[in-house]
Amino acid sequence: MGTTQLETAPEPKYWHLKTVLSEALDQDFAVGEVLPNERELAARFGVARATLRQALEQLELEGRLQRRRGVGTTVAPPRVGVAVGSAQHSWPGESVDGWEPVDAAETLPTAAVLKLLGTGGAFAADQPVHTVRRTRVTHGQAVAAELLYVPAASVPGLPAIEAPAGPARARAVLRELQRLVLDGQDRSVELGSARADDAKELDRLPGAPVLVVTTRYFTTAGTAAVSVATYRADTCRLTFGDSGNVEITHEPRVAS
Amino acid sequence: MGTTQLETAPEPKYWHLKTVLSEALDQDFAVGEVLPNERELAARFGVARATLRQALEQLELEGRLQRRRGVGTTVAPPRVGVAVGSAQHSWPGESVDGWEPVDAAETLPTAAVLKLLGTGGAFAADQPVHTVRRTRVTHGQAVAAELLYVPAASVPGLPAIEAPAGPARARAVLRELQRLVLDGQDRSVELGSARADDAKELDRLPGAPVLVVTTRYFTTAGTAAVSVATYRADTCRLTFGDSGNVEITHEPRVAS
DNA sequence: GAGTGGTCTAGACCACATC
DNA sequence: ATGTGGTCTAGACCACTCA
Numbered sequence: 001m002g003t004t005q006l007e008t009a010p011e012p013k014y015w016h017l018k019t020v021l022s023e024a025l026d027q028d029f030a031v032g033e034v035l036p037n038e039r040e041l042a043a044r045f046g047v048a049r050a051t052l053r054q055a056l057e058q059l060e061l062e063g064r065l066q067r068r069r070g071v072g073t074t075v076a077p078p079r080v081g082v083a084v085g086s087a088q089h090s091w092p093g094e095s096v097d098g099w100e101p102v103d104a105a106e107t108l109p110t111a112a113v114l115k116l117l118g119t120g121g122a123f124a125a126d127q128p129v130h131t132v133r134r135t136r137v138t139h140g141q142a143v144a145a146e147l148l149y150v151p152a153a154s155v156p157g158l159p160a161i162e163a164p165a166g167p168a169r170a171r172a173v174l175r176e177l178q179r180l181v182l183d184g185q186d187r188s189v190e191l192g193s194a195r196a197d198d199a200k201e202l203d204r205l206p207g208a209p210v211l212v213v214t215t216r217y218f219t220t221a222g223t224a225a226v227s228v229a230t231y232r233a234d235t236c237r238l239t240f241g242d243s244g245n246v247e248i249t250h251e252p253r254v255a256s
Numbered sequence: 257m258g259t260t261q262l263e264t265a266p267e268p269k270y271w272h273l274k275t276v277l278s279e280a281l282d283q284d285f286a287v288g289e290v291l292p293n294e295r296e297l298a299a300r301f302g303v304a305r306a307t308l309r310q311a312l313e314q315l316e317l318e319g320r321l322q323r324r325r326g327v328g329t330t331v332a333p334p335r336v337g338v339a340v341g342s343a344q345h346s347w348p349g350e351s352v353d354g355w356e357p358v359d360a361a362e363t364l365p366t367a368a369v370l371k372l373l374g375t376g377g378a379f380a381a382d383q384p385v386h387t388v389r390r391t392r393v394t395h396g397q398a399v400a401a402e403l404l405y406v407p408a409a410s411v412p413g414l415p416a417i418e419a420p421a422g423p424a425r426a427r428a429v430l431r432e433l434q435r436l437v438l439d440g441q442d443r444s445v446e447l448g449s450a451r452a453d454d455a456k457e458l459d460r461l462p463g464a465p466v467l468v469v470t471t472r473y474f475t476t477a478g479t480a481a482v483s484v485a486t487y488r489a490d491t492c493r494l495t496f497g498d499s500g501n502v503e504i505t506h507e508p509r510v511a512s
Numbered sequence: 513g514a515g516t517g518g519t520c521t522a523g524a525c526c527a528c529a530t531c
Numbered sequence: 532a533t534g535t536g537g538t539c540t541a542g543a544c545c546a547c548t549c550a
Contacts, residue, residue, distance in 0.1 A: 010546080012519060015462060037535060048521045053536090058449055058463055069536045070529035079446060085496065187496040189445055190335060191465060191489040193314055205537080206271060207314055209447060209465070233447040240341065240443040240496060266527075268538060293516060304540045309517090325517045326548035461518080 013047055014054035020045075021055055025064055025075055035065075035073045061209060063234050069205075079237040082138055084213055084229075089185045091217065092134070092148055092227055093174035099146070101170030102133040106152070113149050116216060116226045128152045132170045135201055136229075143236050145201040146229035150177060154224040180224055186216040189238065198230045209233040269303055270310035276301075277311055281320055281331055291321075291329045317465060319490050335493040336395055340469055340485075345441045347473065348390070348404055348483055349430035355402070357426030358389040362408070369405050372472060372482045384408045388426045391457055392485075399492050401457040402485040406433060410480040436480055442472040445494065454486045465489040 035041065042052040056073065059065045066076040083097060093099060109117065109129045117129075129149045136144040152158070155176040192212040199206040210230040217225040231238060291297065298308040312329065315321045322332040339353060349355060365373065365385045373385075385405045392400040408414070411432040448468040455462040466486040473481040487494060 014519080018463075039535090048523090050522090051520060054519085056536095061447060061465065062449055063446070067536065068529085069527065070534080072535060081444060185497060188337060188493050189467070189496070190319070190493040191317060191447065191467065193318055207274075209317065211445070211447065211467075237444050237446040240445070241441060270538080295516090304542090306541090307539060310538085312517095323517065324548085325546065326515080328516060 014051050014058070017045060017047065017052065017055040018058050021059060022064065025059075029075045031075050031077045033075050035075070037072060060234060066234070076235070079235055080139055080141075080143065081237045081239045082136070082143055082231065083240075084231075084238045085187055085215075085240050089182055091174070091178045091180075091182055092146075092215075092225075093171075094178060098136045098138050098143075099134045100137060101167045101174065102135055103166055104130055104132045104170040104173050105165070107131050109149065109151075113226065116214065116223075117149070117151060118223050130155070130158070130173045132173050134170065136231075141235070142202050142232075144229050144231040145198045146227055148173075148225060148227045150225045154180070154219075177225060180219050182217060182224075183220050184218040186218070188214045190214075191233065192230065194230060202230070202232050204232065204234075211236065211238060213238070270307050270314070273301060273303065273308065273311040274314050277315060278320065281315075285331045287331050287333045289331050291331070293328060316490060322490070332491070335491055336397075336399065337493045337495045338392070338394055338399055338487065339496075340487075340494045341443055341471075341496050345438055347430070347434045347436075347438055348402075348471075348481075349427075350434060354392045354394050354399075355390045356393060357423045357430065358391055359422055360386055360388045360426040360429050361421070363387050365405065365407075369482065372470065372479075373405070373407060374479045386411070386414070386429045388429050390426065392487075397491070398458050398488075400485050400487040401454045402483055404429075404481060404483045406481045410436070410475075433481060436475050438473060438480075439476050440474040442474070444470045446470075447489070448486065450486060458486070458488050460488065460490075467492065467494060469494065 029035070036044070038049055038052055038056070042049040045052065056065060056067065060067055060076075063076055063079045065073055067073045093101070106128045108126065113129065129151045132146075132148040132150065134146045134148065135142055136146070150173055155173065157179070158173060158176045190212050192210050194202060194204055194206060194208045194210045196206045198210065199208055202208070202210070211233050213227075213229045213231060215227040215229070216223050217227070285291070292300070294305055294308055294312070298305040301308065312321060312323065316323055316332075319332055319335045321329055323329045349357070362384045364382065369385065385407045388402075388404040388406065390402045390404065391398055392402070406429055411429065413435070414429065414432045446468050448466050450458060450460055450462060450464045450466045452462045454466065455464055458464070458466070467489050469483075469485045469487065471483040471485070472479050473483070
C-alpha cells in the first residue's frame with residue numbers, strides 16, 4: 001500500500017529522451033547548430049550511448065537532425081517540399097525541375113522490372129531495356145536518384161549504341177521517349193532503404209530510409225516506361241498537386 | 257606483400273546479414289511463416305543479438321517481416337496498395353473507401369494546424385476547430401489513422417454540441433463539410449513516426465515508421481479543412497492515379 | 513509459466529572528416 | 532593525431548502473448 005505508484009507510465013527511456021531533446025531543439029537550438037557529441041549527451045542524460053542513439057535515430061528519421069560520421073550531429077532545416085507529379089502528366093525530362101541525366105545503359109530486365117512493365121504485355125524477358133540514371137538536385141542538395149527503364153521496343157528509333165556512355169546517352173533516350181504520345185501515368189509511394197549505389201548518390205549510408213516513387217508511363221500501346229525514384233526520406237516532403245510550397249513546422253501534431 | 261587483401265569489402269555485418277536473410281526469405285519461407293526466434297538466429301549466424309536485430313529491423317522497414325512482441329517474427333505479405341488521391345478531388349468521406357469515422361471534438365488549433373490552415377487567413381488562434389478522428393481499414397487490417405481539422409467557421413451550420421461523442425458526431429461534421437463546394441486540394445507525403453495514440457490505432461508500437469499524408473481542402477473562401485493521415489509504412493504502398501492495383505514484388509531492384 | 517520480442521547497459525573497436 | 536558518428540558484443544531485465 002505504501003507506494004501508490006500513480007500510473008508511472010512505463011514509457012521507454014529513449015522515447016522520453018526523444019521528447020526532451022525535441023523540445024530542447026525547438027527552444028535552445030538554431031538550424032545548423034551542432035549538438036554536443038553522443039558520448040557527452042549520453043552522460044548528461046545519464047543513459048547508455050546506445051539508448052541516446054535510439055532517440056537520435058528517431059529524430060533523424062523525422063527530419064529534425066542530421067548526423068554525419070566524423071563531423072557531428074546538427075539541427076536539420078525543415079524538410080524541403082519537392083514536387084512529384086503535377087496535375088499534367090508528362091514524360092520524364094520534359095520539365096526541367098532539377099533532374100540531371102547521369103548515364104544510360106542497355107540491360108536485360110529483372111523479374112521485378114518486367115512485372116512493372118506488365119508481364120503479360122508485349123515485353124519479354126529477353127528483350128533489352130534502356131536503363132537511364134538521373135539525379136535530382138533541389139536547393140543545392142541531392143534529394144533523389146532515379147532509374148528509368150525504357151524497353152528498347154518503346155523507342156525503336158534509337159540506334160543501338162551511339163552516344164558515348166554518360167549524360168549525353170541518357171539525354172538521347174529521354175529525347176526519343178518524348179516523341180511518343182503519353183496516354184496516362186500511374187504512381188505509388190512506399191518506404192524503402194537506400195541501396196548502396198543510391199545511397200552514394202544521395203550522400204547517405206546504405207540502408208538510409210528513402211521514399212520510393214514508382215511511376216509507370218502509358219501509351220495506347222501499353223506501358224512504355226517505368227521509373228523508380230528514391231527520395232531521401234529525412235530531408236524531403238513529397239508534394240502532389242499544384243500548390244506545393246506549404247510551410248510545415250516541426251511542432252507536435254495536436255491530439256484529439 | 258603477403259596478404260593481398262583483394263578488396264575485402266568492409267561491409268557491415270548487419271548489412272550482409274540482411275542480404276542473406278532476404279534471400280532466405282525468398283527461397284525458403286512462405287508468407288505468414290514464423291522465423292526462428294532472435295536468440296537462435298543470432299547464434300546460428302554467429303553474431304550478437306543486437307546485430308541480428310539491426311538486420312531484422314531493416315527488413316521490417318522494407319515490409320518483408322512483421323515482428324510482434326510475445327509472438328514472434330513472421331514473413332509479411334506483400335504491401336497492400338492503398339489509393340490516396342484519385343483523379344477527382346473530393347471531400348473526405350464522400351467515397352466509402354474504407355474510412356471509418358471514430359469520434360469528433362472541438363478544440364483550439366495548435367500553431368502547426370494554424371499554419372496549415374493558412375496563418376494569414378480568416379482563421380485566428382482563438383477560433384475553435386472541429387477535430388474528427390477516422391481510421392481506415394483495408395483487407396481486414398487497420399492501415400491508417402487520420403485527424404481532420406475543420407475550422408468552425410467552415411461549417412457554420414453545425415450546432416455547437418449536438419450528437420453524443422462518437423462516430424455519429426464525426427459523421428455530422430463530415431456531412432456538413434460536404435455541403436460546401438470543393439475548389440481544389442493539395443497533398444504532401446513524408447516520413448514520420450507514430451505518436452502514441454496513432455500507434456495504438458494502428459496496432460504498432462509508438463515510434464513505428466509511418467507515411468504522413470497531409471491534405472488541404474480549398475473552397476473559394478480559402479482553406480476549409482486540413483487532414484493529417486498516418487499510414488503504416490511497413491504494410492502500405494500509397495497509390496496515386498486511377499489504376500492503383502499494381503503488383504510489385506520484393507525482388508531486388510536492378511542496378512545499372 | 514514459458515517463450516517471444518523490446519529495452520538497456522558498459523564497454524570495445526572501426527571508418528571517416530578535419531586540422 | 533584527434534574527435535566524431537557507426538558497428539558490434541555479451542550480457543541483463545522487462546512487457547507481452549498464449550497455452
